[in-house]
Amino acid sequence: MKRIGILILLCLSLCGCSWRDAADLSAVTAGAIAQDENGYTLTAELAVPSADSAVPQSITIAGTADSIVQAIDRVGTGRDAQLYWSHARVLLLGTDLLRDGMQQTVRELTASSEVRPSVRLCAVKQAQADSILTACTSVSGDPPGFALGDSLDLAVKQSQTPDMPLYRVLDRIEADGIDPVLPAVSIQEEQAVLDGAALFSGDTLCGWLDETQTVVLCLLMQTGDTAMIYHDNTGYKLTQINTTIQADTSNTPSFAVTVTASLPCEDSEQAKSAASALRTQCIQVIKTLQETGCDALGLRRIWTAQHNSSDIDWRTAPITVHVTVRATQSTEGGTQ
Amino acid sequence: MKLSELSFTTNLDENIARMKELFAHDNTFICRIAQGRGSPALRAALFFFDGMVNNEVINESLVKPVTLWDGAPLPMDAAIAEVLHTNDCAFDPGMEKLFAAFLYGDTIVLVDGDSRPAVVNTKGFARRGPDEPNNEKVLRGPREGFTEMFMGNLSLIRRRLRTPQLCFEFMQVGSVSHTTVCVCYLDGIVDQTILKDVKRRIQNIHLDSVLDANYLNEIIRDNRASPFPTAGCTERPDIVAAKLLEGRIALVVDGTPVVLTVPHILQETFQANDDYYISYLYTNLTRWLRILGFILTLTLPAVYVSLLTWHQEMIPTRLLFSIAASRQGVPFPTFTEAVGTLIVFEILKEAGTRTPDTIGQALSIVGGLVLGQAAVEARFVSAPMVIVVAFSGVTALIVPKLRTATLIYRFFLLVCAAILGLYGVLLGLGMILAQVCHLTSFGVPYLTNLLSGETRSHTDVVLRFPWFAMKPDHRFLAGWNGVHR
Numbered sequence: 001m002k003r004i005g006i007l008i009l010l011c012l013s014l015c016g017c018s019w020r021d022a023a024d025l026s027a028v029t030a031g032a033i034a035q036d037e038n039g040y041t042l043t044a045e046l047a048v049p050s051a052d053s054a055v056p057q058s059i060t061i062a063g064t065a066d067s068i069v070q071a072i073d074r075v076g077t078g079r080d081a082q083l084y085w086s087h088a089r090v091l092l093l094g095t096d097l098l099r100d101g102m103q104q105t106v107r108e109l110t111a112s113s114e115v116r117p118s119v120r121l122c123a124v125k126q127a128q129a130d131s132i133l134t135a136c137t138s139v140s141g142d143p144p145g146f147a148l149g150d151s152l153d154l155a156v157k158q159s160q161t162p163d164m165p166l167y168r169v170l171d172r173i174e175a176d177g178i179d180p181v182l183p184a185v186s187i188q189e190e191q192a193v194l195d196g197a198a199l200f201s202g203d204t205l206c207g208w209l210d211e212t213q214t215v216v217l218c219l220l221m222q223t224g225d226t227a228m229i230y231h232d233n234t235g236y237k238l239t240q241i242n243t244t245i246q247a248d249t250s251n252t253p254s255f256a257v258t259v260t261a262s263l264p265c266e267d268s269e270q271a272k273s274a275a276s277a278l279r280t281q282c283i284q285v286i287k288t289l290q291e292t293g294c295d296a297l298g299l300r301r302i303w304t305a306q307h308n309s310s311d312i313d314w315r316t317a318p319i320t321v322h323v324t325v326r327a328t329q330s331t332e333g334g335t336q
Numbered sequence: 337m338k339l340s341e342l343s344f345t346t347n348l349d350e351n352i353a354r355m356k357e358l359f360a361h362d363n364t365f366i367c368r369i370a371q372g373r374g375s376p377a378l379r380a381a382l383f384f385f386d387g388m389v390n391n392e393v394i395n396e397s398l399v400k401p402v403t404l405w406d407g408a409p410l411p412m413d414a415a416i417a418e419v420l421h422t423n424d425c426a427f428d429p430g431m432e433k434l435f436a437a438f439l440y441g442d443t444i445v446l447v448d449g450d451s452r453p454a455v456v457n458t459k460g461f462a463r464r465g466p467d468e469p470n471n472e473k474v475l476r477g478p479r480e481g482f483t484e485m486f487m488g489n490l491s492l493i494r495r496r497l498r499t500p501q502l503c504f505e506f507m508q509v510g511s512v513s514h515t516t517v518c519v520c521y522l523d524g525i526v527d528q529t530i531l532k533d534v535k536r537r538i539q540n541i542h543l544d545s546v547l548d549a550n551y552l553n554e555i556i557r558d559n560r561a562s563p564f565p566t567a568g569c570t571e572r573p574d575i576v577a578a579k580l581l582e583g584r585i586a587l588v589v590d591g592t593p594v595v596l597t598v599p600h601i602l603q604e605t606f607q608a609n610d611d612y613y614i615s616y617l618y619t620n621l622t623r624w625l626r627i628l629g630f631i632l633t634l635t636l637p638a639v640y641v642s643l644l645t646w647h648q649e650m651i652p653t654r655l656l657f658s659i660a661a662s663r664q665g666v667p668f669p670t671f672t673e674a675v676g677t678l679i680v681f682e683i684l685k686e687a688g689t690r691t692p693d694t695i696g697q698a699l700s701i702v703g704g705l706v707l708g709q710a711a712v713e714a715r716f717v718s719a720p721m722v723i724v725v726a727f728s729g730v731t732a733l734i735v736p737k738l739r740t741a742t743l744i745y746r747f748f749l750l751v752c753a754a755i756l757g758l759y760g761v762l763l764g765l766g767m768i769l770a771q772v773c774h775l776t777s778f779g780v781p782y783l784t785n786l787l788s789g790e791t792r793s794h795t796d797v798v799l800r801f802p803w804f805a806m807k808p809d810h811r812f813l814a815g816w817n818g819v820h821r
Contacts, residue, residue, distance in 0.1 A: 020645065020646075020648070021644065021645055021669050021670055022644040022645070022648055022651075022656065022659060022660055022663060022670065023660065023663045023664070023666070023670075025648060025660075027648075027653070027656060027657070027660070029653070047657055049657060049661035049663075049664055050661060050664065051661060051662075051664035051715075053661070055657075056657045056660070056661065084648060086648065086649035087648075087649070087653045087656060089653070116649065146653075
């Protein structure tokens, strides 16, 4: 009997005493974090299940505190049901917070046991962070934040925006040596829409890319093996993309970016045209990165790995871009 | 007065009076006196029970020969040889055997001037045909089933195994019922150690009556407290024949169509009756479904409760919304809801089992559809819980041999899930597995073949190999004995 008692106590000690019935929880579908002189303001979009409808109603609640962890605790104060952050799909970060540096915020979010490390982060462009959740209308019955999460999923799958979950952002800020790039969100016609990407130098917001540039950046970062690029109102769907970035073998600080891709097209002229357009756009994006100081391509790390020295000003280093596009339905390819 | 202490005298009238006195309160007791034509005439008394005997046999084999006998009176042994027309007659077998046979439909014959009785086989009570057992139906294959007729059941087995190796050894159990149990095996294939063990256990039964095979089962089987069956039950002679060929022992109990087969191991619970009569490809698919069904019926409610109370993060978001919406207004916690729904389901199942077929169908509709729908609409339970419990209940039906284990361990795992979540479910499954590993059936490990590394014993476990790949010496106990002898 004594042994059984000890066994039961051992089991109970392992259980963590965190029984929570699903009905006692309010699932948070999205959150927005803004920073001002009062501290952090956390806005949470809750999905409130309705007995009469399969689609949950959404409400937003907000709390302000000196730290993210306190804000997470405070935002749910006074509610019957406990806030449940594990199903949050996207966290929106306000521009002010990003300009001041997001390292502290990302660290606190990662340390919190409430938020899943795989939640995606987004930068809010030309709007208040909470307005994305409060001012936008729902999409097909889904709460705006939840619908934004769906859009983000789709865009990531199509390599239209960088995939930046919380854990990856923290890795990039603290360990990787590559600067993070967050998808940007803005409000257009009362809807939250993806609007390019936010560039960071370290953990500080340093610039923006539009949608077309973001696609090219994703291509350079090789977040997928397909991409849709546009030139003169013509779209080119590139497949089998392979991007390599190499530092110069001599001590001259320069880099070579090589992009190879396939393009289903009728003749080689189209492939040549696509290659030319892609090269131009790549050069433009790389130039923007250098100007803003966002090392999203990890140039410093590439140089360090090859030369055992981090002594390089990658922002002024010349970068040559080689683009090869193969026409998959013709025998010839266009090369620039 | 004990029947064994009774004795007859040479005076027939005295014997008749004694028998009438003995069965004075039994209105089915009949005493028929027959007298021959000779001078002096042969006088015989026949004692039998109405309804237990074949009247035609008594008239043609006993009464008619005596009444037509025109010779002098004869002693009993001579009367058997010269007068009676019967092929199954025991002369002066001793009082105990005499009355055991008499009470089981035979006829006692006494002649005047001789105190030694004879007992003639005149059994002729009502019997039913060897219909297909309702709970062991097959899509294809033999459709005969055992009946309550003891000798008829043995004949059904012998018809399938026409070999002198087939042995039937009779034993008596029950101090009042004197039930005959037949230990049936194939000599040369059966393991002698197990056979001796089975006989010893039967001899050690001290019950006043044995009315069904389950009386034996509960007493002689290993691990009596375990809900896992360690002795097999069947009503099909083809199954018994197959088990005997695999080296098992069958226990045929008089008065019941249920035959026990021992040893019984876990792999048998996933074998269906017609596994061997249809394509092995189809059999293998359905056998896997049975294994999957057993796992699902055991764990599904527990996993559902643990996901909803402990691991909500593992539920896809939209599904969580759907479940949360359906749980709106339900006043009970998920665990209470699950336990309550399972109990209601078991009540409905039990009621359906005990009611006649015609009412049973109506009960299924009212219980399953109307009650379920009404309970969901009244917010007593949520729709997903009804789905989980119903699915768990339906999957339990595809492994009927494990229904006791399923019923008990389903609730056990549910409690584990409520206390410790998925960790508890895994812990509970580990405890069940540990218990199953500990089980034996007449000394044979319960998980034989499942945990064995010996490849030749795997031809009929999770996969049923085709017949051309399943040679006789590769089968379960024959192979197992070969290893252990």
